[in-house]
Amino acid sequence: MIAGKTNTLTKLIVVALGMFGFGFALVPFYYKICEVTGINSGDEQSLVKNTQVDTSRWVTIEFDANTNEGLPWQFRTTQRSIKVHPGQLVQVEYEAANNSDHAIVGQAVPSYGPARAGAFFKKIECFCFTPQKLAAGERRQMPVLFVLDPSMDKDLHTVTLSYTFFNTNPKAQTATLPEKVPHG
């Protein structure tokens, strides 16, 4: 009977210690389950998906820069074209200069050629996201950070990214601002 008791005691202590270890084993187990099932890992966000580079094909991207006639800025690309793999993270620069004698706020609007390529053009950072204010005579380099979605149509070999800068206040170019009437 004493031997039986000691035997049971030993077994139960082993179970208790094993379960203490199991508590810690749940930590890698949890992360593995999340990884395998894709829960909780941020995979759903397009960002991670787009970094899967498709090295089997090249796409030529051409850059184009225009200004609307109402904006006295000089706006150009620093490169005319670039060859990239879909999924590759790419950074290019545009340059804008304000040739007028006063500060102007401009807003760039992108367009794509062919238009259907736009759906696969994932911009992560772009000067076109916000209005840009340039002081008189100021010159500024502005980045665009993007990836082409690897699921992009296979027949697209050349894509053109074109920006046109507009003056956010077309009238302000010639008209002077009305003076504020003081309250009274």
Place this chain on the structure above:
Amino acid sequence: MSDAAHAHDDHGHHAHPTGIMRWLTTTNHKDIGSLYLWFSLIMLFTAGSMALLIRSELFEPGMQLMHPDFFNQLTTMHGLIMIFGVIMPAFTGFANWQVPLMIGAPDMAFPRMNNWSFWLLPVAGIMLLGSFWLPGGAVAGGWTMYPPLFIQGGVSYDLTILAVHIMGLSSIMGSINIITTILNMRAPGLTLMKMPMFVWTWLITAYLLIATMPVLAGAVTMLLTDRNFGTHFFNAAGGGDPVMFQHIFWFFGHPEVYILILPAFGIVSQIIPTFSRKPLFGYASMVYATASIAILSFTVWAHHMFAVGMPVAAQLFFMFSTMLIAVPTGVKVFNWVATMWKGSLTFETPMLFAIAFVCLFTIGGFSGLVLAMAPVDIQLQDTYYVVAHFHYVLVSGALFSIFAGIYYWLPKWTGHMYNETLGKTHFWLSVIGMNIVFFPMHFLGLAGMPRRIPDYALQFTEFNQIATVGAFIFGFSQLIFLVLVLKTIKGGAKASDQVWEGAQGLEWTVPSPAPYHTFETAPVVK
């Protein structure tokens, strides 16, 4: 053998230390059982007073009595103490008193370890309660100890983690003792399938404790190292995941709720046949139902966390596995009712509490099924509906079964009959008070009142006032119980050996009060 036993008996009488040392050094299962039960009763009044403070603050909307942080401390400590300091020690007390008596063993398998199991508890209790006086007060992060809140608190959070470690160690040692006793020390002829239901439910509960308490210890150890030693298990700033804590915690937590109810099933399964004067209906199905509940309890934990953002497939799995538990539980309720069917019933206080248990626990079980449905749970998560649910299963479930068990076995322990009038008064005030407190909480929860908040919107006022009145009726009627127990210990009508006319089992074959040493020669069960 009998000579040796006799010599031991004589020796035992002379070697007793007296006074405080008797209780500090005791290795007798009856002494330790009494210690557990007294500890549990003291903690019941402590944590119950906290509940009355909580209900007083909630009597009216707005802040009346206390700072919100103190309110949070009260809800947290009320939960921790009621679970780890009242319900679990009370059941362990029953196990200490009754398991050796019911299986014909002279004592527990490891009496000295038994002494340790108990005396760790007051240490943990002092650490928990003492933290009220530390800078920042006691823990206020909820009894579930969720990070990130639990990683950010003051020194009392470390103290609480250590207290949980100690209580866990105490439970594991107690469980090892109980399993070893049941497996190795049964009277000759008492096969497993002849054991009383109370012994069966405790055997299964003890296995649950050994399987899950170490997991809780692991989880709170990770909290402790996150807080003090720069690990990042749950700290999102270092790449950890707070949701992982919830998974590990509830992997312990759901089996834990069955740890809190399975011994209650056992007690009720002893009492109902006695006062129905019929054997328990469907004994084997009761055993298998209890085992099924225990096994299924490991597959349902994430139903506590439907709102954390789980895939639909996981929600469906945990929803259906939870509903599956209703099947063995339904078997048990059916068997209790079938035991009473055509029995010659009498309604002494233990039977009244047992019947109230069957009715009210079933209400708590049904609200649990409502909460098991993932789409409903997302609406009801952290509302008073949840508070109503778990108080129906823990107050009218676990606590009422403890009262039933005390009334049932107190004559055997003390040798005196308790005062039946006082007992019935205690029963009716408790059962009415309990329903006044917790039934309106269903409506409050359905209407959207969040739990763990010291203030509430005006439209919830009436139901909260009803609940508070009920809480004071329920709380103060427990003083009747205290008086009754003290009176019964001091004196009263002499109890016979069998005590109850319909009582069956080995514990009723020993004299009342049960002598200090019983079954030194093992009885033979036919």
